[in-house]
Amino acid sequence: MNLKYKCQECGTPLGFEGLCWKCRAKHHREEVNNWTEDEIQEKINQVIEKLKTLNEDEFYQTDECDVFQDLMTRGIDIKEISKVACEREIFYPSKLYYKASEEVRDKLIEKIMNTNSSNEGGMLLQCLAMIGDKKSQDTLYELKINPKPWRKNLYVDSDIYAEEGGWTFDSENNYIKLNYDRCFTFEKGEKKDEDGTFIARKRGEKCSHCGGEMLDILVINGKDERFSFLGLDGIITVSCCPNCVTLSEGISTKFNLDGTSKVLDYEGENENYFDEDIIDEMTENSFILSSKEKPLFYGAFTDDINTIGGFANWVQDWEYRECPECHKKMKYLAQIHWDTLMDCAEGTLYIEICPDCKIVTVFHQQT
Numbered sequence: 038m039n040l041k042y043k044c045q046e047c048g049t050p051l052g053f054e055g056l057c058w059k060c061r062a063k064h065h066r067e068e069v070n071n072w073t074e075d076e077i078q079e080k081i082n083q084v085i086e087k088l089k090t091l092n093e094d095e096f097y098q099t100d101e102c103d104v105f106q107d108l109m110t111r112g113i114d115i116k117e118i119s120k121v122a123c124e125r126e127i128f129y130p131s132k133l134y135y136k137a138s139e140e141v142r143d144k145l146i147e148k149i150m151n152t153n154s155s156n157e158g159g160m161l162l163q164c165l166a167m168i169g170d171k172k173s174q175d176t177l178y179e180l181k182i183n184p185k186p187w188r189k190n191l192y193v194d195s196d197i198y199a200e201e202g203g204w205t206f207d208s209e210n211n212y213i214k215l216n217y218d219r220c221f222t223f224e225k226g227e228k229k230d231e232d233g234t235f236i237a238r239k240r241g242e243k244c245s246h247c248g249g250e251m252l253d254i255l256v257i258n259g260k261d262e263r264f265s266f267l268g269l270d271g272i273i274t275v276s277c278c279p280n281c282v283t284l285s286e287g288i289s290t291k292f293n294l295d296g297t298s299k300v301l302d303y304e305g306e307n308e309n310y311f312d313e314d315i316i317d318e319m320t321e322n323s324f325i326l327s328s329k330e331k332p333l334f335y336g337a338f339t340d341d342i343n344t345i346g347g348f349a350n351w352v353q354d355w356e357y358r359e360c361p362e363c364h365k366k367m368k369y370l371a372q373i374h375w376d377t378l379m380d381c382a383e384g385t386l387y388i389e390i391c392p393d394c395k396i397v398t399v400f401h402q403q404t
Contacts, residue, residue, distance in 0.1 A: 112332030131163035155190035166202035220347025226325030233258030244278035246305020272296035281305035287400030360391035
């Protein structure tokens with residue numbers, strides 16, 4: 038393809054004149070991060086006024102839904118928005134109800150106990166998951182052990198719906214946290230591994246399946262005070278074959294806190310599509326860890342931000358793997374968008390962790 042233009046900022050070849058999508062996204066994020074308190078309230082009011090005029094099938098397609106997502110990336114309290122969404126019976130996207138009030142929660146519970154629609158019931162389960170308090174948990178537990186008639190038309194039980202909110206529960210209704218309540222990002226910088234946390238280095242061994250270069254795709258310095266929330270005082274090394282992981286069910290690594298790790302057995306591919314130039318492009322990136330903590334949804338709505346902690350931007354449905362050793366649900370740890378490491382790549386690599394067994398699992402999603 039002959040691309041006659043280049044991005045006016047980063048120089049990426051383009052088929053049009055202007056900025057590439059990454060640079061446009063960066064500028065928009067900078068604008069959102071600089072909103073004043075008055076501008077934030079104005080944006081909240083804008084979303085509320087739009088909610089008052091629409092039904093549930095329309096809001097997700099509006100500019101105001103994008104504004105709502107921007108508010109979430111700023112970590113703004115959205116209880117005003119949740120209240121109006123509930124009054125209008127708009128239950129999608131479920132994030133409209135993140136940490137909603139007890140009044141809103143109780144209205145949702147009443148609604149879910151009386152609905153006859155599996156579609157509405159499924160959406161209400163997700164909304165309660167986003168509220169995530171004890172009464173929401175108890176309701177989802179009750180709906181699992183005593184399901185409504187519409188449950189038979191859903192693919193999974195209410196404990197799986199709870200996972201969208203970053204938590205679930207076991208057979209005795211014990212709460213299980215599936216994500217971390219802190220978030221850091223990777224940003225373009227001058228020194229790749231100055232703090233011991235970085236993306237992608239060559240592992241020094243070949244994949245036993247495809248023969249491609251194995252990578253330590255993420256290394257986290259757990260001794261850094263920014264990562265005290267992980268409760269792991271050492272180095273977490275996440276390894277994989279970048280070729281096989283995009284075409285398989287996932288790859289797990291057993292890590293030691295001294296920085297060493299062992300890749301566990303996995304089903305790989307026979308052919309390697311990652312030549313040396315691609316591997317070099319991936320490992321020569323200039324990402325460094327952000328110095329400041331970010332809001333939990335900072336990377337939940339965009340494909341150009343790599344994050345540790347917080348909420349993921351799931352390409353498909355949320356997905357929490359079982360630890361290959363203890364078989365408990367793993368916690369979401371990080372996301373790496375392939376297009377940030379190699380030009381024109383598709384999909385996202387998700388990384389989950391079992392801190393008890395010191396195992397990390399990586400897997401790929403794309404449209």
